[in-house]
Structures are given as C-alpha cells and as structure tokens.
Amino acid sequence: MKLNFTSIICVIVVVGTICILRTRAHYTQQWAVHIPGGSQIADEVARDHGFINHGLIFEDHYFFAHNGVAKRSAVQSIEKRVKLAADIRVSWALQQKAKRRVKRDEPRLQDSDPKWMSMWYLNRGNGLDMNVIPAWLDGVTGKGAVVTILDDGLEKDHPDLIKNYDPLASYDVNNQDSDPSPRYDMIDSNRHGTRCAGEVAATSNNSICALGVAHGAQVGGVRMLDGDVTDAVEARSLSLNPQHIDIYSASWGPDDDGKTVDGPGELATRAFIEGVTKGRNGKGSIFVWASGNGGRDHDNCNCDGYTNSIYSLSISSATEHGNVPWYSEACSSTLASTYSSGAANERQVVTTDLRHACTSSHTGTSASAPLAAGICALSLEANPNLTWRDMQHIVVRTARPQHLTANDWQVNGVGRNVSHSFGYGLMDAYAMVQLARNWITVPEQHKCEISATDAFKSIPAKSEVTIPLQVTECHGVEILEHVQAKLTIFAQRRGDLKIQLTSPMGTKVTLLAHRAHDNSRSGFSYWPFMSVHSWGESPLGTWRLEIHNDGRLMADIKQWDLTLYGTETAPAYDLKQQQGGGPVPEYDDLLHNSIDTSLNWKGGAENRKDTLEVEEKLNSSSSSCKSGSSNYCLGWLCFVLVTYSRSSASNILSVLLIPISVLISILDAVRNRNRRLERNSDNNFHFLNNTSSFNGPHFIQVQPKISHVY
DSSP: OOHHHHHHHEEEHHHHHHHHHHOOOOOOEEEEEEEEHHHHHHHHHHHHTTTTEEEEEEETTHHHHEEEESSSSSOOOOOOOOHHHHHTOOSEEEEOOOBBEEEOOOOOOOOOOOOOGGGGHHHOOOTTTTTOOOHTTOOSOOTEEEEEESSSSOOOOOOTGGGOOOOGGGGEETTSSSSOOOOOOOOOOOOHHHHHHHHOOOOSSSSOOOOOOTTSSSEEEOOSSOOOHHHHHHHHHHSSSSOOOEEEOOOOOOOSSSOOOOOOOOHHHHHHHHHHGGGGGTTEEEEEOOOOGGGGOOGGGGGGGGSSTTTTEEEEEEEESOOOTTTTTOOOOOOEEEEEETTTTTTOOOEEETTTTEEEEOHHHHHHHHHHHHHHHHHHOTTTTHHHHHHHHHHHHHOOOHHHHHOTTTEOOSSSSEEEETBBBBHHHHHHHHHHTTTOOOOOOEEEEETTTTTOEEOOOOEEEEEEESSSSEEEEEESEEEEEEEEEEEEEEEGGEEEEEOOOSOOEEEEEETOOOOOOOOOOEEEEEOOTTTTTTOOEEEEEEEOOOSSOEEEEEEEEEEEEEESOOOOOHHHTTTTTSSOOOHHHTTOOOOOTTSSOTTTHHHHHHHHHHHHHHHHTTTTTGGHHHHHHHHHHHHHHHHHHOOOHHHHHHHHHHHHHHHHHHHHHHHHHHHHHHHHSSOSSSEOOSSSSSSOOOOOEEOOOOOOOO
16 A cells, blocks of 8 residues: 555644644643532533533532543633533633643662661661651651642552551542552553652551551542643642541642743642631641752742642752752742652662552652651641641741751841751651640731832843832731742743842842743743741841843843731740740650660550550659669658658758758769760660561660750
8 A cells, every 4th residue: 555645744743733732731621610509500510511520629619521522632622611601500611721740759760678777767866867766756656647649549459558548538530539549551650659658658567668757647649640630630639628638748740841830720729728728627738749850950949839839838858968969959938858869879768669569769859748748747646736837837947957968058037047958957757746746826827918119120131130129017927937029020031030039137049040941931920939938037128139130132020029928926936935945855855864675666556555665664663762863862861851750860860961962963963964965976776787577676775866946
C-alpha cells in the first residue's frame, strides 16, 4: 500500500495534535457547578442535562461529568455551557481545564533497606536529627491524629500501612470511588503517594520496612494526580472530610521548571479558605506543602501559589550533612525544613513502596513534607486543640538553625534566625510536642491592606527602582505573621526581574530571584509574593520595595498592595517569655535523668506503657535515701528529731545538721549542673548495633539535648 503526501501530512497532524493535548492544558469532561438548594436539586439538574453528579466539592458546589463530551479537547463545549447557564437553578458552571502538576521527588534507582539503622534522620542524636525519639519516649506517637496524602494513590493493603490505614481519610477523585489504590504499571510511576504515607505512619515494631514519624496516627490517601488535574479535582481533594482529617500533606505543585507562575484556581482557593475556617470544627485544617524541586533550574517557590499561600505550612529540605540540596528552591515563604536526599554520597529516606516493598531512596522535598506532617501529628496528640495558625507559630518558635549551612542566614527584627533556604530551621519534634502541651490559642488573626499610591513606575534596562510605603496605622495588627506584596508588573522578559522587600525593622527578603529560563512576557498580574521572615515584628514604619531589572528590555510596575497579617496582642507564650517564663523543659527533667536499660523501646501502643514502667521504677527508687540525695535524708532526720525528740541533746544535734544539709544541697546543685553540661556536649543517644532483626532502637542511655526555642 502506498501512502501519498496528503496521508502523511494527515497522520503528522493527528499525532501532533494528540501530543499537544497531552502536554498542554486541555478541557475535560468535568464541570464544577454551583447549585444552591441542596443535593436533590443538583441531581435533577444533572439528570436534565445528561450529566453525572459525582457529589459535593464543598457546600453547594458539585462535581459534574458528561460522557458525551471528549475527554480531551482544545476548546470548550459551548452547547453544554449555554444550557447550564440558561438553567435558573444554576448560579454558575465552569468546564474544567486540566493543569500540569508534578510530583516533587528526585527519580533514583530503587534500593530497599528495612533497617531502623538506615533512618539516619531520626536516630543520629547530637542535634543532627529531628528530635523525634524523645517525643516517642514521652509516649507521643500521633495517636488520635489523622493525616491524608494528596497524591497518586495509596497502597492500602501494604503490610506496613494496613494497621494505620483510615478509609474515612481516603478517596479516589480520579475514578470517583472510595478505593485510593494506585494504578500499577511496569515502571511503578504511581509509587509516590505510598512512599509519602509510610514516612508518616508506617507501623512500628512489626519487622517490616521502617516506622513512621507518627506511627500511632491514622493515614489515608487521595488519588488525584493520576489523571486530569483540574481546579475541581484539587478543590475536592483539599476539602475531603474536613471534620475527620486533621492534616493534608501535598508533595506536588506546578512545574518546577524555572519559568512557570501558577497556583490554585478559584475553587481550590476557596477550599483552602473553607479548610482553615471550618475544618476540624473551626480549628482549621492543616495543609503541609513541599516547597519544590526547581533548584537546578533556578526556580523560586514564591512563583508557586500553593507553597506561598498563607494557609499552607511550606517545608523545604536539608541534606544529611546539613547543606542546601541541589534541587531546593530558596524563597521567603518557606517556614521550616526537614531532612531529605542530597548529593550522591548522602543518604536518602527509608519508607514503604509499591507492591508491598520497602525503599531507602525516597528523595526531594516530596520526602520532606510528609516528615513535617508526621511531626505536626505528634503535636496534635499533645494538644488536639491547636489551630492551623497555632501550628505555624509553634514551628517558628521551635525550628533549629544549628547544623544547617546556608549563605543567607539573617536575624530578623525580633531576634529569630531565618533563611530563604531553610526557613526558621530544622523542625524539632520534641520541642514542638512540649510547647504544644501548654500552648494557649493565639489571638484572632487580623489583616490590613495598604496601597502604594506612587507605585506606577518604569524600570529601565539594567536598573532598579525603590518604592517606599509608609505604614502609620494597621488596625488590629501590632505583631506580624504573614506579609504579602501583591504586584502587577509588565515585563518584556519576566526572568530578568529580582524583587526585594525590606521591613521597618530592617529584615530584607528576596521575594523573587532572577529566573534564567523565564522568557515570558506575561509579567505578574496582582501576584501575591509572600514572606514569613518578619514573623513577630511590628508592621509600623517604612517598607521598601526594590525591583531590579537586569535585562536589556523595559519593565513597568503598575500596582503594589501590601497585605499584613497578624495579631493585635502578642501570643500568650511570648508574654510568658517576657515575664521570665522558662524555655521548653529538658527531657532529662521529665525522665528524672535516667532510664532502665533493660527496657527496649517497642513503639506503637506499647511505647507509652514502657515509658510509664520506667517512670514507676524511677519514682519507687527515688523514695529511698540514695547517696546522691543525702541532703533530703538529713532534712528528714532534722524534722524527726525536732518533732519527736524532747531531749536538749537531740535538738542541738538537729540544729547542727541543718547547715550541713544546706551545704550538701548546694554541692548537689553544682554537681548536677556539671553533669548536665557534660551531657549536652556528648552524643545524646547510643544504639546497639543489632541488625539481625528490625525491632526498633535499643537504648543504652537516654541523655537528650536541650530543646532551644527561638
């Protein structure tokens, strides 16, 4: 059979069209429809127009689909749009457009290792891990908290996940059913969600793979990335069962290619707002987000509307050696960091994998966000009443900058160390748990918006402009939390721009760094650049916006609005600190400076039991007169002599013993202080090198470090 020239051209056009539709945004069979009046009316509307009603996205907003419309189309279905718009029962309807969303792991060869000893980011001690073990020993494993992984599915029957799997925290948005199981293929392309889930809640002490940071928590999965990702898909995922789910963990976002500016659509934005205002019975859903893997392409996570949202807790990565990973994106919206992969000679993250397997090669900020979600789950067990803003406040105050190397660390206006690469530092699980226990809910959030009246300026090539904005009054905001600079900028080449903001207290942040690959002429249309670097500062004074144009073409700024979020009064914790309240207690104070080495940590539900057994033994032993507490013995002896003796000789003896007991008490205090200093200079945890079976860590001695609060 001979093919003529026309046939060849037709084949090329068809194949090319298919390729374009698969790589670019396209219209789908899905509609988001706003129908007031209840689900019965929505069902009637769907039936009348040939749609299938797949249920609520959130209140009065429904997820419709129409099988008579092409799954992928470059143009909207005008007929269906007109019919829905003409129906008086419909407030509005929008055919959904697929978005490109990428998972934030770094593809590597799989290498399974189920050993606890490989979980370096949890067991190194000496300030070089995330201080999770002391929280476990304190009986805190995430019990009662529910975490869901928004991703490509969850292998719910994985032997290391099945015990903690929660069907009420799970759904398949791609196929519209309750089973979140991933779609299997030859290359295991949908392993991402299962890996993230294992980091949070893999079962402890079952001789399988690893254990999750919050191995007492429940975990679910939402399958939403293995298909067309539309605004409605994202909104429905973000608003799944918000009175049951506490924490939503997301390790994905727009392309980290150094040229994309994208964020949540109208529905997803509303889902965020509904979540923080109504979720968890008004305490607010907690959204944990991976900051992005575009470091190699000089991307900036402030161009990602998910991770730079005030409603998300944005998490970056640190390598095993405390360095900035090559894939990390530096930006001012990052709140804190957890460990993940790094250079070729640095270890990665151990977790569950597809087909009931285990891997030691989970990577990228994808691995960091679930670790953070697990630590947040520990904090919720310690205090289930924490709000979404409480959690962010606790992270800011407990994250540790020590052992993290970056060239941009600075001290903000209230004395906190902060970095574009690491936020406020490495998350500290035990410090968060301790602070959460007695945390008093932060005051109500307020915001004020100030517009720069002289913002309309041209920015010539190879030059910069500075626009001051004086804030003399900010009603309801005396102490800052989040700061947004909403900018409209026209640019011939967007990647040539660098934007910086300096607060009245002198904290200078880079809202946008140069992006070498960003050739767009779209500029920014009222884009909200966000910073957390001024947390705790005063908003009053002069803010300075600097825009650098390092290109050869003109740019113009058309609008600058400054939105300041914060509180009218300081949180109760800060007031207590100002009044001389102490820092987070040392763990050795809690466990009386010792632990019975014959008790192995068992994890899971047995963890609290073991800890109580230790405390009972210590309490019983402390009731006797030990050589280290001889002052107490002398004190009791004096009391007995004075109370029960009638002889003058006994009274004289008791009087002589009182100053002796005081002297011994002083000597004991000095000795205990020296011991504490010695503990802080040594390695905090020592483990038996037993690799014959996976039975959790075996502690020889527990001498935990001080949990610093900044």
